[in-house]
Amino acid sequence: MAGSGKERARHWQYAELPGVDLLRARYVEKIFVRHTHENFVIAAVAEGVEVFHHGGADQYAGPGSLALVNPDTPHTGRAGVPEGWRYGAVYPSPDMVAEIAAETTTLRGTPGFSRPVLDDPYAAGLVHQVLRAAEEGNALAADTLLRVAVTRLLRLNGGPLPQRAVRTAGARLAARARGVLDERMAEPPTLERLAADLGTSPFALLRAFRDAYGMPPHTWLTDARVRRARHLLDAGSTPAEAAVAVGFTDQPHLNRHFGRIVGVPPGAYQRERKNVQDTEGRLLVPSDAWHNRQLSQTYAVKKAENPTRPSSATPLESGSPSDCPVSPSG
Numbered sequence: 453m454a455g456s457g458k459e460r461a462r463h464w465q466y467a468e469l470p471g472v473d474l475l476r477a478r479y480v481e482k483i484f485v486r487h488t489h490e491n492f493v494i495a496a497v498a499e500g501v502e503v504f505h506h507g508g509a510d511q512y513a514g515p516g517s518l519a520l521v522n523p524d525t526p527h528t529g530r531a532g533v534p535e536g537w538r539y540g541a542v543y544p545s546p547d548m549v550a551e552i553a554a555e556t557t558t559l560r561g562t563p564g565f566s567r568p569v570l571d572d573p574y575a576a577g578l579v580h581q582v583l584r585a586a587e588e589g590n591a592l593a594a595d596t597l598l599r600v601a602v603t604r605l606l607r608l609n610g611g612p613l614p615q616r617a618v619r620t621a622g623a624r625l626a627a628r629a630r631g632v633l634d635e636r637m638a639e640p641p642t643l644e645r646l647a648a649d650l651g652t653s654p655f656a657l658l659r660a661f662r663d664a665y666g667m668p669p670h671t672w673l674t675d676a677r678v679r680r681a682r683h684l685l686d687a688g689s690t691p692a693e694a695a696v697a698v699g700f701t702d703q704p705h706l707n708r709h710f711g712r713i714v715g716v717p718p719g720a721y722q723r724e725r726k727n728v729q730d731t732e733g734r735l736l737v738p739s740d741a742w743h744n745r746q747l748s749q750t751y752a753v754k755k756a757e758n759p760t761r762p763s764s765a766t767p768l769e770s771g772s773p774s775d776c777p778v779s780p781s782g
Contacts, residue, residue, distance in 0.1 A: 458536070463716045464724035468591035469598065473543035474583055477715055480536030484529030486667050487675045487713040492549055492565070493521035494605065495541035496576035501532030502539065506568045513537075516573035520565040520605065522613060526666035527568075540583045542598060549602055553610065556603040561612030570609045575601055625650060626664035629657055633673050637680065638699035640673060673699075678713045681706060686725060691718040 461477035473491060478499075486505070495502070501514045506527040513519040514532075519539075521527050523546050531537055546562075553563035578601035585594035619627075628650055633640055641649065646669070647657040661669050677698040684694040695706035703718075710718045 461716045462724060463714060463721050466586035466591075466594060469586060469594055471545040471548065472598070474586055475541040475543070475715065476539075476583060477541075478536065478538040479715070480531060480534075482530070482536075482715065483712065484527075484715065485674075485709075485712045486526050486528050486671055487678070488524050488526055489521065489543060490523055490679065491543040491545050492523060493519065493527075493541060493543055494579060494601070495519040495521075495539050496579035497537055497539045498576075498580065500535050500537030502529060502537040503532040504529045504568075511568045513569050516576050517569055517571040518576055518579070518605070520568055520570060520609065522564040540580050542579055542582055542601075544598065544602060549606070552599055552602045553606050556599075557606050557610060559606060559610055559612060561615070563606060563610055564613035565605065566609050566611040570605065572604075572608060575604050575608070578604070622660035623664050625652060625657060626660045629661055629669060630665065630672065633669060634676060637673065637677060638697065640699065643669065674709055675713060678706075678710055681710065681718065682714065682721070685718055685722040691722065694718065 458480045459478060459482060461475065461479070463473065463475050465473060471491075475495075484504070495513070496518050497513045497515055499515055501512055502519060503510050503512055504519060504521075504527050505511070506521065506525070511519070512532055549563055553559045557563070578597050582594055582597045582601060585591075585597060629646055632646060632649070640646075643654045643658065647654045650657065652660075658668055661667075661672070665672055667675070677700065680698045681691075681694040681700075684697055685691065689697065691706060692703045695701075695703045698706075700706045700709070707717050710716075710721070714721060
């Protein structure tokens with residue numbers, strides 16, 4: 453895991469869960485700036501409190517609760533208590549979530565999460581089990597538990613994502629500006645030049661862009677640069693090459709913004725993902741990993757205290773205990 457001292461993080465992929473990003477982290481002073489994700493965010497808090505600005509208000513996620521963010525939804529992140537927060541997260545793709553929703557729920561339209569925070573220790577435990585199964589190379593358990601977790605969350609907190617509103621003049625203006633910034637990412641124009649080229653004023657463009665995308669153009673551009681840098685790193689570019697390609701002045705510039713959005717440095721991010729094909733079948737974390745201890749202690753205690761199945765159990769959760777094992781390796 454990347455980091456030192458009080459903060460540690462690991463961002464990786466497991467070959468048997470294609471398109472799903474995985475994260476384990478403990479943060480104390482980390483502050484995530486406003487950003488978005490292409491995939492869903494399903495983050496299970498194990499200790500401490502995470503605060504994230506979402507939907508115009510601060511949201512608080514404590515132990516046993518989940519932070520749930522739909523794709524392309526601006527949000528931030530920081531500690532809500534002095535000791536920080538520890539969590540595990542999975543990032544399934546929209547296609548995967550839609551497939552699961554169509555098979556296991558009655559949701560219509562494009563599925564998503566209705567509320568940004570859900571207090572559900574059982575679902576939080578499933579997320580930690582998915583991560584542990586991926587670390588141990590247990591493909592069957594990882595895939596099964598992920599699908600069970602997504603189904604449960606959609607049944608408890610799912611709904612169709614809002615349809616895009618009819619394009620107003622401001623929305624069309626913002627979309628044109630976004631297209632220009634995406635095309636000229638490495639050498640973007642100033643706000644004044646961009647507005648003039650689009651036939652409007654700087655403040656009119658700024659208002660339209662914020663209304664459409666939840667952030668000003670320069671913040672969107674940084675987010676988009678980091679997103680494109682991730683794709684370049686996945687394709688084999690070095691961090692220095694990716695930095696220049698997306699318009700950062702140098703690698704340290706990329707490092708700073710990458711860490712404030714992804715949560716790990718680009719070098720550590722790339723090393724983990726390059727090792728995806730080489731790590732199947734072996735444990736990828738130190739034997740004294742805190743998350744394994746937490747999982748075995750916290751959720752074993754919860755299950756012993758409440759052996760009754762949740763009333764909202766999914767089909768895979770019902771039946772015998774072996775249908776949804778506490779230990780994926782068992």
